[in-house]
Structures are given as C-alpha cells and as structure tokens.
Amino acid sequence: MSEPLAAATGPGRPRDAEVDRKALRAAVELYAELGWAKFTLDAVARRAGIGKAAIYRRWPTRERLITEALEQALVLPAIAIDTGSLREDLLELARSAMGYYLGPYGLAGLRLRVEAHACPELLAGLAAGAQRSRVLEARAVVRRAIARGELGERASPTLILDTLLGALLNHVLATPEDLRAEMTARSEQYVEDVTAFVLTAATSIYPGSSPDRAASEV
Amino acid sequence: MSEPLAAATGPGRPRDAEVDRKALRAAVELYAELGWAKFTLDAVARRAGIGKAAIYRRWPTRERLITEALEQALVLPAIAIDTGSLREDLLELARSAMGYYLGPYGLAGLRLRVEAHACPELLAGLAAGAQRSRVLEARAVVRRAIARGELGERASPTLILDTLLGALLNHVLATPEDLRAEMTARSEQYVEDVTAFVLTAATSIYPGSSPDRAASEV
Numbered sequence: 001m002s003e004p005l006a007a008a009t010g011p012g013r014p015r016d017a018e019v020d021r022k023a024l025r026a027a028v029e030l031y032a033e034l035g036w037a038k039f040t041l042d043a044v045a046r047r048a049g050i051g052k053a054a055i056y057r058r059w060p061t062r063e064r065l066i067t068e069a070l071e072q073a074l075v076l077p078a079i080a081i082d083t084g085s086l087r088e089d090l091l092e093l094a095r096s097a098m099g100y101y102l103g104p105y106g107l108a109g110l111r112l113r114v115e116a117h118a119c120p121e122l123l124a125g126l127a128a129g130a131q132r133s134r135v136l137e138a139r140a141v142v143r144r145a146i147a148r149g150e151l152g153e154r155a156s157p158t159l160i161l162d163t164l165l166g167a168l169l170n171h172v173l174a175t176p177e178d179l180r181a182e183m184t185a186r187s188e189q190y191v192e193d194v195t196a197f198v199l200t201a202a203t204s205i206y207p208g209s210s211p212d213r214a215a216s217e218v
Numbered sequence: 219m220s221e222p223l224a225a226a227t228g229p230g231r232p233r234d235a236e237v238d239r240k241a242l243r244a245a246v247e248l249y250a251e252l253g254w255a256k257f258t259l260d261a262v263a264r265r266a267g268i269g270k271a272a273i274y275r276r277w278p279t280r281e282r283l284i285t286e287a288l289e290q291a292l293v294l295p296a297i298a299i300d301t302g303s304l305r306e307d308l309l310e311l312a313r314s315a316m317g318y319y320l321g322p323y324g325l326a327g328l329r330l331r332v333e334a335h336a337c338p339e340l341l342a343g344l345a346a347g348a349q350r351s352r353v354l355e356a357r358a359v360v361r362r363a364i365a366r367g368e369l370g371e372r373a374s375p376t377l378i379l380d381t382l383l384g385a386l387l388n389h390v391l392a393t394p395e396d397l398r399a400e401m402t403a404r405s406e407q408y409v410e411d412v413t414a415f416v417l418t419a420a421t422s423i424y425p426g427s428s429p430d431r432a433a434s435e436v
Binding site for chain 2: 032033034035036037038107110111113114115116117118119124128131135156158159161162163165166167168169170171173174176177193194196197198200201202204205
C-alpha cells in the first residue's frame, strides 16, 4: 500500500513501516507514562512526530491503536525454553522475565496488569493475551521436570512460578528510582539467587523419583 | 472548624469528618480506576457527591488531595508482628499482605507502585512512604528469626520477602476478573502454601543454630 503523507513528510527514505514503528512505539511509551484514561491519538501523533491524519487513517480509534501496540510490544515470542534440566529452565525463564521487567516495555506491561482490573472491558483481554504464552511456557517447564522425575507429580506450577516470577516483579517494583541502576547491574546475580531459592523449596517439597539429578544441579 | 456547605447539603448529622471521609475515599477509588494523569478535583467532587467548593477549600491542589488520600489509605498501621516463631510471623505477614491486595485499596496501591516509576516527582515519595512500614516490619521478622537461631546469620531478608510477598502479588495480578471470586475464596489456603514453600527454602539455604525449632513448625 502506498502512503502519500508519509512519503511527503517523513525524513530520509520514508516508508509505511517506519511511520507504523514510530506510532506504535510512541503509543506504548505514552501508555506506560499516562495509562489508558489519558491515552489519545493526538498525543501519540505529537510524541511520534507524525501527522494526526496518518495516525487516524491507520487507527481510527484509540482502542485499535492500543490493541495493536500492546500486542506487538507485550506478547512475547515463544522462546521455547527446554534445556533438559529444571534448574536451567527456571534460570532461563527468570532471566527472560527480568529482562522484560527492566526493558522498555516492562512498565507498560505492569501498568496493563494493574489496569486490566480497573477497566476490564478492553484491557483485560489484552493482559490475558500478553500473559498467555509466558504462562503456558512456564507450566510446560514444570510438567517436563515432573516427566523427567526431577519433581514429584503433585508439584504445583502455580506456586513455583508465582514465587519465581513474583519475586522478580516485587524486586523491580520495590526498588526506588535512585537505586534502579544498581539493581539493574546486580540483576543477574539476583536472578540466580531467586532461582536457587525456589528450586530448593520445589525439590524439597515435591521430591521426584530421581532427586539426585535435581539436587546435584543446585 | 465549622463547615457551612456540608451542614447545608449533607444528610443526617453532617460533620467535617464525614465530608473528609467521602472525599478521601472517592479520591482513592478514582485514582485506582484512572491513575494520576486523569485525576482531578472536579471528578473527586462528583464521585463523592459533595460540592466542588468544599473540596477546593480543603485541598487547593490535586497534589494535596492525593497525598493525604493515599497516605491515609496505603500507609498501613504497624501491626507489630512478633509471635516468637518464624513460621507464624511469615504467615501473619503474608495474610496481611493478601488482605491488602484483595481489599478496597489494593488496586490503588498497585497502581501507585507502577506510576511511581512513570511519574516519580510526586508519586515516588508516596510509594516509598506507603511501603516503608511494611518493609521495616518484614525485615524485623527475619532479623528476629536470626537472633533466635531459626535462620543463619547470612539469611537474606530481601530474597525471603520478595518470594513471599511477590508470589501473592503475582497471584492476584495474574488472576483474570472472572476467576477472582474463586481465587479470593481460596486465598487463605494459598497464603499457607506460599508460606510453607518459602519457609522450606529459607531454612534449607540458611540453616540456623536451632534448626529443629524451625523444621518442627513446617
């Protein structure tokens, strides 16, 4: 599809994709800063430095724009964690979650989870979608550990994943802005510590048929 | 101080305190639903069903109102948890946090933690204040367990509290609206399960000089 406006006003070699990318990124940033109540197409046009007409032509309503922007930013590609070891799988899962919380879209994702409860009509669906692939992947990690005998059959994916991912979430949320750089610098160590902590509880409470395997990896 | 407007328009036996209470509650509710970007004194007056003049006379700016409203709603009274046992202390701490997340101010508190990072100038201070008493209390729980010999001296309050409180936070945030009633009904069982999980990891990784005491309580 040709895009006359972008071609006429954009810098360098303007393309549809470049205008889209700027608008979607501006939408995620504004949403992270202001939330849904204050989210407008005009504000996105200003932040992205592109014409209102270009925004309105692509996304006639703010609902359409936020849906596309957040789906693109927050629905993670499946990273297909499957190292063959519970410890390594949990470590990759925790590392990926921490990178996400600390990255450019982490704030938008957190806000979406809070606002999904405040204004469920639009945002709840988005929040559920953004979370689904991660939750399925995380549950698969626990199921495979049970199948390998690293954990017992009654092992609770919910408990293991709430403690692992919740600890990282709480850590990021509880750190004041002025300590954020320090927290970020130490995040890999923290990820390893939380993973070891959760693995210890999981293998103690839900011992598998080959406990030595899991224990030797702590 | 007399309050002519409230006396003229309020029902029953209107008092200053009743107008204040309505306004502060409406402020917390609106903040939870809309966030700081959309928070206005006019909207609070409408929600509370009291005159704008009464609001503006008490709180000349939205900053003054949100500060008082959130401090009153979110700064928890110290509950002075000190049962003499790590397990019981953690259980009380978790129960109190879960009650808070599920209660009327939980959503406002979560939003404040997210927005403290998005607009730090005003909200970061509030968020820090709202959290301080809980964090101090939680750290004291771990310190006393170390002093009693239930945990070793190197026990990390951060790790123990991030996993305990973060698990509850993640659990509440990850539950869709349509499963919220069921999650709430099962919350006491979940609190006990998370506490036992975290206690197992803590006493395994940081064994104290009287490990039998902690272990016998699991």
